[in-house]
Amino acid sequence: MKDSLLIKEHHPDAEIYVFYIDIRAFGKGFEDLFRRSKEEGVNYIRGLPGEITEDPTIKNLRIRVENTTAARVEEYELDMVILALGLEPTDDLKQLANMLNISQTSDGFVMEAHPKLRPVDAPTPGIFFAGSVEAPKDIKDSVTQAGAAVARSSIILNSQTLKMEALKAVVDFDKCTSCGVCAKVCPYGAIKVDIKAKTGAHVVAAACAGCGTCAAECRFDAITMQHFSDAQLLAQIDAALEKEPEKKIISFLCNWCSYARGDLA
Ligand code: SF4
Ligand code: SF4
Structure with a gap:
């Protein structure tokens, strides 16, 4: 829309066609821009061009498009066609x-x-x-x-001290076999294990986000999530079901995203 207005400003006689599927002018003032563009004579055709061919003699471009508003196939002869591409993230x-x-x-x-x-x-x-x-x-x-x-x-x-999530992975060195699985699965790179020296898994507390992936993956039950130990969870379940358990449903939901997802639902 902005480009069409710029072209009209410099070349008022230019004939401009914009082929589109949907137009959502959602931002502040964008609807005005759309209206101004139409008032300046820009033609908005609802439909995507299916074919572009070049006239071999005069080198103009011919476009065939199904105009879905008028329900007919139309043909346009144009000097120039500009493709509007979607924005993608960079490769790196x-x-x-x-x-x-x-x-x-x-x-x-x-x-x-x-x-x-x-x-x-x-x-x-x-x-x-x-x-x-x-x-x-x-x-x-x-x-x-x-x-x-x-x-x-x-x-x-500007903080003198930083507050962190209290939920951290804690390793029981009596159970840990230094297999290294937890370090491999930790999405935050927060666990160091020297598999050869067999010194056990060490959690870098500052890097641990408390996601619990390592605790779930450890086959030796050597990792406990602080404040979410099995004993604590079982105690919570017992307390929740103490009265009228037949009328209750207990769900196990993600500590991080269940509220947010519920909020969006
Ligand atoms: S997965 Fe369990 S046993 Fe293996 S290194 Fe980690 S804490 Fe130790
Ligand atoms: S709880 Fe998550 S972030 Fe913390 S050490 Fe385990 S896998 Fe890594």
């Missing part, structure tokens, strides 16, 4: 995401910790992002997000 974003333990969405952009409650935070503590690395967005949204990311970072940078 995956490498960076692996390095920083950042999750990615199915289309490759980085994933926020929570879309409403922590929209500029990565799930990995201390990492914040802004702009199109998270999803395609315009300048205004990018600047707003950048401001929020700076504010979130400054809380950490």
